[in-house]
Amino acid sequence: MLAQRTALFKSSGTAAASAAAKAVAASGKEIIDLTAGEIWSHTAPSVREGAVAAINCNINRYTDTLGLIELRHALARKISAETAQPWSADEIAVTTGAKQALFNAAMVIVNPGDEVLIPAPYWTTFPAQIVVAGGTPVFIETRHTNFVPRLADLTAAVTRKTKAILINTPNNPTGAVYDRDTLANMAQLAIDHELWIIFDECYGAFAHAPHVHHPIVTLAPRARDRTLIVNSFSKSLALTGWRIGYLAGPKAVISAVRALQSHTTSNPNVIAQHALLHHLETGDPAFQLQLQRQVSDARALGLSILTALSSVPQPAAQGGFYFYLDLGGLQRSAKANGRELNADDVAGTLLMDAGVATVSGTAFGDPAGIRLSYGIDLHLLDQGLRRLTATLDTWN
Structure with a gap:
């Protein structure tokens, strides 16, 4: 029998989202992965x-x-x-x-x-x-x-x-x-x-x-x-x-x-x-400054694309490299049409229909949000966010 403490926790929700994306990609579907809490970059020379x-x-x-x-x-x-x-x-x-x-x-x-x-x-x-x-x-x-x-x-x-x-x-x-x-x-x-x-x-x-x-x-x-x-x-x-x-x-x-x-x-x-x-x-700050510029450029690109969302407010994205989308408006609209919609549903649909992997807010104690990492390659970020906005806007 397992120790009782193992019942107190489960695998990380972010790790589970990444694993789900890899599983779908392994089946042959093209997936743009916005789940990872990391920046795509070479290693600093130093x-x-x-x-x-x-x-x-x-x-x-x-x-x-x-x-x-x-x-x-x-x-x-x-x-x-x-x-x-x-x-x-x-x-x-x-x-x-x-x-x-x-x-x-x-x-x-x-x-x-x-x-x-x-x-x-x-x-x-x-x-x-x-x-x-x-x-x-x-x-x-x-x-x-x-x-x-x-x-x-x-x-x-x-x-x-x-x-x-x-x-x-x-x-x-x-x-x-x-x-x-x-x-x-x-x-x-x-x-x-x-x-x-x-x-x-x-x-x-x-x-x-x-x-x-x-x-x-x-x-x-x-x-x-x-x-x-x-x-x-x-x-x-x-x-x-x-x-x-x-x-x-x-x-x-x-x-x-x-x-x-x-x-x-x-x-x-x-x-x-x-x-x-x-x-x-x-003591050379050049690499870190370059990384900060990379993240800043990705943020600017992402925010410009996410302005197209009609039922989801633009995320503040004040720091880090995540867009956190508030799905409250989509949920209220869905409820008015007689159905319940939580973040898991949204993340699942984005993965299967749009080919975009995100992390459901339920991993963070919030059934009304999803997290998108913009630490990835700019070209893939552009593609992924355009697919995401097109999919979410069909739910209006």
């Missing part, structure tokens, strides 16, 4: 150089559980520059991507029965990991406030069991970028109620003007000792397959993470560590 050099030097041994000390020093300098707060290497854990950083955070701060506030829609892994740690996700609905949580709603959700607030900005899946006041208020709420802040800024490199990404500890230095920063290079350097990220937080938390990680993955991949260290030491 990353390649660092990896090749490490391989040529026959580097193949364990590192410190928390990662190379030189890499942790480099990350501390990076985070210090980004937050205007001093950070040291013993406040940094290098992890196998942001997912491990999030898992580590949940496992070392959440006790069975603790509640964690999570704005919804949410990335599917957030509540799953809280549940695995024995906690209870408490969802804060944001659809009525342009996908940005209101302080009043957060405050009303706080109970004596509340242990943490999980903040993800720029947000996956909605693309919302939280403004200064929202973040400052959330930080003050955490201070007032002695809550942890888990601050996921994996999409921080992709805030689209006039929107700006703000590290929460910059706005609220007093929240520093209760904030865990989660980040990775999967998005900012298009390194999803390399699995390299980090967790930054108080020394006591990082010490507990060391013990936990020593029993899970040991150290992160040593070649990826050396590759990232070389990139950080060269």
